[in-house]
Amino acid sequence: MKTIRKIFITGLLALIPIVVTISVIIWIFNMVDSIFRVPLEKIIGFRIIGIGFILTIIIIFGTGIFATNYLGKEFIQLIEKTLSRIPLVNTLYLSIKQLIDTLFMKQRYAFKHTVLVEYPSKGIFTIGFVTADAPKEISEKTGEKMKSIFIPTTPNPTSGMFIMIRDKEIISLNISVETALKLVVSGGILLPEQKQMK
Structure with a gap:
C-alpha cells in the first residue's frame, strides 16, 4: 500500500x-x-x-x-x-x-542552501533554508554568530516561520533547495535520491 x-x-x-x-x-x-x-x-x-x-x-x-x-x-x-x-x-x-x-519553485532563488535544525524543540529536526547572515546587532547582542533561517510548512512551503539560530547548531545538507522543497510539499513522500545526499 x-x-x-x-x-x-x-x-x-x-x-x-x-x-x-x-x-x-x-x-x-x-x-x-x-x-x-x-x-x-x-x-x-x-x-x-x-x-x-x-x-x-x-x-x-x-x-x-x-x-x-x-x-x-x-x-x-x-x-x-x-x-x-x-x-x-x-x-x-x-x-x-x-x-x-x-x-514553479520560484522561491529557490531566494535561498542559499538547505540545512537541518532542531526546531521547534530539542530532538525534533526540520528542514530549513539559509536566507542570510543574521543582522550584526543580533550577533553582537547574543555573542554568537547567527544565521537567518526560513522554516517552510507542509504542504505550502511559501508559508512558514523565520528564525535566527546559532551557526554552530546548523547542520548543512547536500540536498538542493528544489529537492528539499519537493520533500516538504509531499510531506516526506518524495525522498531525495541517494546520489544527492552524498
Missing part, C-alpha cells in the same frame, strides 16, 4: 502544475476567442481556423516581453500593490500568486 500511495502522490504532484498551466491557457484561449474571433472574421471577410489559438499565443508572448522590461515590471508592481489593498481580492490574489510561485 505504501508503494501504491507513493506512486499515486508522485503522479499527482507531477500532474498538478501541468493541469493548472493547461487549464489557464484553455481559459485564456476561450476568452480571447469569444471576444476577438467574430469581429476579426467580419473585418477580414472570412473565417480563419485557429485564430483564437494564434491570438492567445501572441498575447502570452506579448505579455512576457512587456513583463521583462523596466516599464512592464513597474506596471505589474503597481497592479500588485493596488490588488493587495482591496479586501478579499488581496487574499485571493496572494493565494493564487503563492500557489504559482510554489509550483
Whole structure:
C-alpha cells in the first residue's frame, strides 16, 4: 500500500502544475476567442481556423516581453500593490500568486542552501533554508554568530516561520533547495535520491 500511495502522490504532484498551466491557457484561449474571433472574421471577410489559438499565443508572448522590461515590471508592481489593498481580492490574489510561485519553485532563488535544525524543540529536526547572515546587532547582542533561517510548512512551503539560530547548531545538507522543497510539499513522500545526499 505504501508503494501504491507513493506512486499515486508522485503522479499527482507531477500532474498538478501541468493541469493548472493547461487549464489557464484553455481559459485564456476561450476568452480571447469569444471576444476577438467574430469581429476579426467580419473585418477580414472570412473565417480563419485557429485564430483564437494564434491570438492567445501572441498575447502570452506579448505579455512576457512587456513583463521583462523596466516599464512592464513597474506596471505589474503597481497592479500588485493596488490588488493587495482591496479586501478579499488581496487574499485571493496572494493565494493564487503563492500557489504559482510554489509550483514553479520560484522561491529557490531566494535561498542559499538547505540545512537541518532542531526546531521547534530539542530532538525534533526540520528542514530549513539559509536566507542570510543574521543582522550584526543580533550577533553582537547574543555573542554568537547567527544565521537567518526560513522554516517552510507542509504542504505550502511559501508559508512558514523565520528564525535566527546559532551557526554552530546548523547542520548543512547536500540536498538542493528544489529537492528539499519537493520533500516538504509531499510531506516526506518524495525522498531525495541517494546520489544527492552524498
